[in-house]
Amino acid sequence: MLIACPACDATYQVPDHLVAAGRQMRCAKCGHDWHFVPEVAPSAERRPEPVEPAPVAAPPLERPVVSTPPTDAAKPGKLVLALAWVASVLAVAGGVAALFLLRVPLAEAWPPLERLYGWVGL
Template sequence: MRIACPSCAAEYEVPDAALAAGPRMLRCARCSHQFEAALPSPPGAPAVPGPSPAAAPDQPPPEDSPPDRPPPSRGPRQSNPIDPPLQRLSDAPASPPDRMALAGWIMTVVVVGVGLYAGVTFRGEIMDAWPASARLYQALGLS
């Protein structure tokens, strides 16, 4: 379900399962505004009645009583029901080139190149030290 923050209009994709138990208090990741979100009621369904004004005392609740909050959820997905704001691909910044990966590839090519050069240049010494390699050099036409 797509939910928008009433304060800054940031949009979030919240799983329906996170709101299936009833309304929940959510906090916007962008502006930290707290607001209540619930699944929309189907058409023709009676509205969920809140606490009646006659039952609520005129005085605020004592300070030591906890505020009305939904029970804590379990699992990493439901502990923070708001995903980061959605971005279009055109708004996303381009990722910088990974210089370490490029350096790794260059070093790999250099090491393989040096190994091939040494294998061709010192093939006589290699065949003397390891006679089985003579078949490889012969197959490659380098003997």
């Protein structure tokens, strides 16, 4: 939309959506402030055109596909998941056993560990 300053006639190109409902304006050239309200001529007024609904086509008749839930045999990932859990538990148990069985060499190598092993008795 082309807007002109009423004081100095400087023109500005402003997007319609910024001034559609009216807006307070200030001229960058002369500094004049004014409230701009767009003029809407009755003939230029936009009226929505009636939209005819598109014809609805009937969906093709098909038999529904019935799926069966997967069985345990169809899930190879279930065995892998169980083996991963077993391996994790064995790794943690092995780490705890190593800390206990190797407590003396570990305490000699790193003396602050003696506080951890103080209750076990070296």
